[in-house]
Amino acid sequence: xxxxxxxxPKKAVVDPQGKTVQGALEQxxxxxxxxxxxxxxxxIELEGDKETARKxxxxxxxxxxxxxxxxxxxxxxx
Amino acid sequence: xxFAVLQFPASNCDQDAIHxxxxxxxxxxxxxxxxxxxxxxxxxxxxxxxxxxxxxxxxAIARFSPVMQAVKQFADNGGLVLGVCNGFQVLTEAGLLxxxxxxxxDLQFHCExxxxxxxxxxxxxxxxxxxxxxxxxxxxxxxxxxxxxxETLAKLKANNQILWQYCDANGNLTDKANPNGSLLNIAGVCxxxxxxxxxxxxxxxxxxxxxxxxxGKWIFESLIAALQNKAPAKAA
Numbered sequence: 240x241x242x243x244x245x246x247x248p249k250k251a252v253v254d255p256q257g258k259t260v261q262g263a264l265e266q267x268x269x270x271x272x273x274x275x276x277x278x279x280x281x282x283i284e285l286e287g288d289k290e291t292a293r294k295x296x297x298x299x300x301x302x303x304x305x306x307x308x309x310x311x312x313x314x315x316x317x
Numbered sequence: 318x319x320f321a322v323l324q325f326p327a328s329n330c331d332q333d334a335i336h337x338x339x340x341x342x343x344x345x346x347x348x349x350x351x352x353x354x355x356x357x358x359x360x361x362x363x364x365x366x367x368x369x370x371x372x373x374x375x376x377a378i379a380r381f382s383p384v385m386q387a388v389k390q391f392a393d394n395g396g397l398v399l400g401v402c403n404g405f406q407v408l409t410e411a412g413l414l415x416x417x418x419x420x421x422x423d424l425q426f427h428c429e430x431x432x433x434x435x436x437x438x439x440x441x442x443x444x445x446x447x448x449x450x451x452x453x454x455x456x457x458x459x460x461x462x463x464x465x466x467x468e469t470l471a472k473l474k475a476n477n478q479i480l481w482q483y484c485d486a487n488g489n490l491t492d493k494a495n496p497n498g499s500l501l502n503i504a505g506v507c508x509x510x511x512x513x514x515x516x517x518x519x520x521x522x523x524x525x526x527x528x529x530x531x532x533g534k535w536i537f538e539s540l541i542a543a544l545q546n547k548a549p550a551k552a553a
Contacts, residue, residue, distance in 0.1 A: 248419075252464055253498060255424050303381070306410065308417040310465055313374055 240285060242296050243315045246305045247278035278310075289316055318542050320345040321358035323404075326350055328520060330401060337521035338362075341537055350382035359367070359544050360397040361388055363404030365457075365519060374405035375418065375460050379527050383535040385411055386394055397540060398513045403459055405505070405515030412517050414508055415473065416465035418449025426459040430529065431496055431518060434440030435485040437477045441543030442506050442514045445535055452481075452532040455495060455520040461517040463499035463506075473506060481505040481516055 248254045254276055261275040261312055271309055281304060305312040322334045324347050331347060338345035345362075348355060350496040357360060368379035379385070385407075392398050392413055408414040417538030421427060433452040435443050446452070465473065473479050476532040485494040490502045497517070505516025 246479075251466060253422060253462070255420060255422050259424060297387060303377065304373070306377065306417055308409075308466075309419055 240289065240292065241317055242283040242285060242292065243317070244281040244283065244296070244300055244304055244308050245278060245313045246281070246300075247276055247312075248311055249309055249311055252309045318343045318361045318541055319357055320360050320362055321348045321355045322346070322364055322398070323348050323350060323384055324364075325366070325368035325382060325407075327368050327370055328364050328366035328403065330403075330519065333519070334362045334364045334401065335520045335522040337533065337537060340524050341534060341541070348384060349444055350379065353387055354382050355384075355387045355391055358391070359538055360399070361365065361391060362405050362521075363388070363398065363400040363515075364380050364521070365402030365404060368403055368407065370531075371460070374410065375410045375538060376403055376408075379403075379407045380411040387521045389413065391511050392508075393513050395510070399442060399536075399540065400513075401519055401521060402456075402516035402517055405517055406460070408513060408515045410482045410518065413513050415469050415504060416463055416477070416503075416506065418517070419462045419464050420460050421462055421496070425481040427461070427496045428455075428457045430455050431504070432484050432486055432488075432494065433481045433518060434488050434490065436479045436482055437530070439477060440480055440511050440514065440539075440541065442478055442505075442507065442539050443550075445539040445542050447535070449488075450532075451484060451486065452523075452524045452535065453530040454533050455521055455529075456518045458497070458517055461497040461502075463497075463500065463517075465500065470500060472509075473503075474501075475510055477504050478511075479503055480507055480514055481518070516517070531536040
């Protein structure tokens with residue numbers, strides 16, 4: 240099975256990458272862009288049962304794959 | 318005094334840390350990240366570099382190296398630990414220091430001298446810094462912007478845990494003097510027990526006049542004075 244984890248910067252953290260990308264998009268002529276946030280995407284292939292996987296990955300995501308001081312994460316398992 | 322200087326894969330300021338300590342007449346040795354013991358170390362330096370290539374996040378992987386268990390125990394027992402640059406990042410990732418370091422506000426790597434104001438002399442890392450002295454120390458980092466949430470920042474201020482702040486030559490905490498966007502111009506902090514500290518600037522690169530500044534030595538002199546004034550904590 241495949242787990243997908245999206246890690247994004249918390250709103251309170253200044254995201255200069257996001258702002259820079261936003262500026263570039265506007266310069267390229269794209270209109271109506273209100274905000275851009277740059278994060279991280281991880282794909283983890285694993286075996287076993289879904290519930291154990293979810294429990295393990297939530298722990299790993301909280302402890303290691305994201306830094307809860309500055310990031311939020313979303314976990315999906317398919 | 319014996320200093321243990323950790324080495325992770327891609328640490329690159331370990332040699333400068335060893336040299337800085339030896340220049341001041343004390344002994345220092347390398348401790349490889351896979352070791353489980355700090356031996357008879359009186360203090361630990363977590364040096365700068367790009368441990369594990371800064372993969373995932375700076376210091377995120379190094380914090381799980383075996384030696385960090387020994388460092389945590391050493392710190393829990395009151396031992397003195399100083400993290401420099403990547404070392405500061407490792408210590409925040411390990412939860413031994415509050416807050417986190419993120420990408421510099423202007424997205425650029427800054428390699429330059431900065432001025433530091435010492436916010437409090439009340440710590441084993443600042444007790445020997447002459448009152449009012451502005452330290453001139455080099456920085457070299459791309460992810461040195463200090464962040465902590467409002468509650469943590471309030472606690473740091475109330476508890477005098479902010480040790481150094483970026484300032485101009487006259488000691489003013491200006492935005493222009495802040496190379497990376499750190500909140501409150503924070504360059505370095507300590508934990509609430511005041512035995513673990515971290516800073517982004519490199520004091521070990523400012524221990525000899527030939528390097529352009531010898532101001533960094535005050536931080537090591539403070540550590541040494543603190544060690545000489547107390548019974549050394551047992552290393553794990």
